[in-house]
Amino acid sequence: MPEKAYQRGLVWLRNDLRMDDNTALYRAAKACNALAVIFIACPQTWRSHGDGDNVVAMRLRTLKALQASLAKKHIPLYFLELRGFAQVSAALEQICRKLNIEALFANAEYPLNEQRRDAAVRETLRSVGVPVEYCTDRTLIPPGSLTTGSGEGFKVYTPFKRAFIARHDNRDQGFEPLPAPRSLGADHGDLWPEWIALEGEHNLVRAIPDTVGDYGVAPGGDSRVLEWAVGEGAAKTLLEEFSAIVADYQEQRDFPAVPGTSRLSPYLNCGALSVRRCVQMALAENDGRWVGSSEGASCWLSELLWREFYQHLVVNFPRVCRNLPFKPETERVPWSRRTEDFERWCEGQTGVPIVDAAMRQLNQTGWMHNRLRMVVASFLTKNLLTDWRKGEHYFMQKLVDADFAANNGGWQWAASTGTDAAPYFRVFNPYSQSKRFDPDGAFIRAFVPELEGYSAKDIHCPPNDLFSDRSYPAPVCDVTESRKHAIEVFANLKS
Ligand SMILES: Cc1cc2nc3c(=O)[nH]c(=O)nc-3n(C[C@H](O)[C@H](O)[C@H](O)COP(=O)(O)OP(=O)(O)OC[C@H]3O[C@@H](n4cnc5c(N)ncnc54)[C@H](O)[C@@H]3O)c2cc1C
Structure with a gap:
């Protein structure tokens, strides 16, 4: 077996709650002999960002499903609840010290406060000799990497889409999904403690709660919100089912009484499904082209590019993250x-x-x-x-x-x-x-x-x-x- 760069690595999951095609997890598994995963809940910051009960419930339920899948591969998933982003750097520094972590891996997040939090973590961990790798995963290409002729971020969707397709259509896409990590064996699970005590508010534990901070499980206990199946299996099934009707998407997508859209947005957002898997499915239905013979698949790919466009926008024009209108x-x-x-x-x-x-x-x-x-x-x-x-x-x-x-x-x-x-x-x-x-x-x-x-x-x-x-x-x-x-x-x- 080739020598790996690190003995022990930590993967910090955020809105990328899956094993399949997870860039940070994949890279960590390649680079480290031993591997643990952590999720940090920050309910006060989530509240200040406007996250409601429903999206938080979806996140925590998905996390539980992921923990069970990771356990089958003997990869531990730790949970930590802090108040907000401001506590994250210090907590991660302690965790790396106590677990002898040599490198941290995470997928990049793009809103302004997330970027600031991640820069602070990189700085803190650098000072104790732990390198941090942030990977492109939430988007198809790194935000900021596609610009107008004058080198600025696109302000209008259609030229953005045109430039994206001109660069990526009918080429070696580079969007091929990555495999989930292989099982690390029962001995690997034994390397990691059940929990560790941290200075401050909370300890690092394995148990994932139903709710955090002042969040409810669902508003008014409306059970229909909890009817969304969770986890990457549910997302994969939905994607497969949608592939059978994607050809009709352009004709059906505007009629709310008809199940003509994928309903994959909850899964793309908590990360139970990768955008590359969606692209892979649609390209397969469309002769491998972004604009191909299937009007439905071409149209659906355009919607995935709307998602991409808005993710790029928050990086190119951070003004929109400050509660301000762009104009x-x-x-x-x-x-x-x-x-x-x-x-x-x-x-x-x-x-x-x-x-x-x-x-x-x-x-x-x-x-x-x-x-x-x-x-x-x-x-x-x-x-x-x-x-x-x-x-x-x-x-x-x-x-x-x-x-x-x-x-x-x-x-x-x-x-x-x-x-x-x-x-x-x-x-x-x-x-x-x-x-x-x-x-x-x-x-x-x-x-x-x-x-x-x-x-x-x-x-x-x-x-x-x-x-x-x-x-x-x-x-x-x-x-x-x-x-x-x-x-x-x-x-x-x-x-
Ligand atoms: C006022 C307003 C608020 C919105 N808020 C959100 C939000 O909080 N979260 C969210 O994911 N989408 C949001 N959208 C975009 C869009 O309405 C949803 O993504 C879509 O309805 C999700 O359903 P679907 O998964 O069946 O989409 P499909 O039609 O199957 O599209 C596939 C995927 O493409 C992406 N997508 C499609 N349309 C858009 C779009 N216009 N902008 C960005 N991405 C798109 C989504 O990830 C979606 O899951 C908003 C749109 C409007 C007009």
Whole structure:
């Protein structure tokens, strides 16, 4: 067997909770004779980043599944709960000392605070002689490595996509998934203690709790959020199932009542599935091309590039990580202070059926269809002229797939405040969207039972007689008037 560089290595997992095709884990397994894995929960920092109960529950449940899989390979997974990122460097330094760790491996994370935390860890561990390797894994290529002709990060998706495809289409892709580590044998498991005492708040343990800090298991105990199967096996099955219908993706993806999208976002975000596995599947259905004979697979690959684009954006334009709009002039939008409108939006009680059905889908299942994310975000920021940051935060609280880059990108797009944003004069009409994408009202009926008896014609914009019995609220605003007002407000920013 070739000599390995280190006796003992530590893999620090974050949003990459899988064994398969995990770059940091793969590299550590190659470089180290003995290997342990650690996950550090930082509930106070997670709260300050807006992470809600659902995404944290998904993370912890996935971690448990991963621990069981790693145990079969005799690789221990340790758990540590700290308050926040500020405690991480000192804790890792102690852990490396007590476990005789010679090198630390992790996959890079890109939002600003994560980058600062990782730089501090590198610095602290360097001072005690432990090298740290951060690998590219969450994205296909390192953010910052694809630039415009003038060397800047792309601000608009389409040229980004074009440049990406020009560089990678029909070439040796370099996105081939990596194998999971092999079993290290029962003796390997014996090398590692059950737990270790640390100075400060918590000890390093093996047991993974159901919840951390002040997080609940799921909001209001809504069990449908917990119906998401967890772990890499579940993600792999879903990917396989989706491969059978990916050819129809372009035609089906906009209809919320139809299972036409992959629903893989929760798995991509906690890392139970790698983006390279998704690319591998779609390329196989598309003659190995990014733009190939399958319109469905080509379209799905484009969506994976939206994900890539937003991840790159937070690195190229860290301003978006500071709770600021990308377009500074939009800071002057006189956002509405009507909290009642916002509350009605959150509760799915706006009186606009497609918006209410979508918000109830989010509240009940922790997920919302992409078409509807665009509709409800446009409705909140334009028709109700409510600050996009309130919607962004609410989504983070509820989504089981909450991801800072995609969520911030989606909200700034809808609010016309972002890099690659919808032009401010293009405002979604929720009634036309409803007629077009839920033509027989099946989606509305599934989430707004008050409207169950309405015909396909009336359900999108119920006639006034319904409101008199108070079973369903009258619309919170006049869609035509509020649209006109929003356009005026945005147009005035230019003058
Ligand atoms: C206001 C708003 C907020 C959003 N918040 C999030 C979020 O917090 N987390 C999140 O993962 N996505 C977010 N999205 C993007 C998109 O809605 C979801 O990724 C998608 O609905 C997930 O469903 P799916 O897995 O079935 O997607 P598919 O249609 O099967 O697409 C496959 C994958 O591509 C990626 N993807 C697809 N569309 C987008 C997009 N527009 N932007 C970025 N990535 C995309 C996702 O990783 C997705 O899982 C948001 C979009 C909007 C408009």
